[in-house]
Amino acid sequence: MIERLEYLSLLIIPLFILFTVLYGTLKKVRVYDSFVEGAKQGPGIILRIFPYLLTIFVAIKGFQASGAFDLLRDGFYALFGFLGVPIEAVSMAIMKPLSGSASTALFTDIVKTTGPESIATHMSAxxxxSAETTFYVLAVYLGAVGIRKTRYLVPVCLVA
Structure with a gap:
């Protein structure tokens, strides 16, 4: 059974490409030309969003290195600790909106230190x-379309 799933997983991408080419051909789309045109636009998009990505990564690392993350985590833990919320879950709740890779690393550490069946691991999972990397997504999307004035966008995204 597992061998079949592994074999199927190897076929997914080639089958998707084949399906896309066949579907485009049936719809009379010049598939190759469309692909090349999209690839030409790629570097421009990368150059447009790179400053926003760099800014969010530097801000996250500065947030962690300055001790502000620990201060914020301890403050939230003081508010929610009496409810039985583990400090590790508080850390995850703060990190997840900021960075997907940092929250994945944090989650891995939580599982290793508290065990896979702990309440901290379950809450962090x-x-x-269920949470989105809100600030990363906002940086990429708003940077890609050039929106500079966000006004209520960040608070609304955090509440949602």
Whole structure:
């Protein structure tokens, strides 16, 4: 059974490409030309969003290195610790909106230190699976379309 799934997983991408080419051909789309045109636009998009990505990564690292993350985590833990919320889950709730890779690393550390069946791991897993990297997504999307004035966008995204 596992061998079949592994074999199927190897076929997914080639089958998707084949399906896309066949579907485009049936719809009379010049598939190759469309692909080349999209590839030409790629570097321009990268150059447009790179400053926003760099800014968010530097801000996240500065947030962690300055001790502000620990201060914020300890403050939230003081508010929610009495409810039985583990400090590791508080850390995850703060990190997830900022960075997907940092929250993945944090989650891995939580599982290693508290064990896979701990309440901290379970709560962190729920946060990992249900939360979005809000600031990263906003940086990429708003940077790509050139929106500079966000006004209520960040608070609304954080509440949602």
């Amino acid at each position: 729920v946060i990992m699976g």
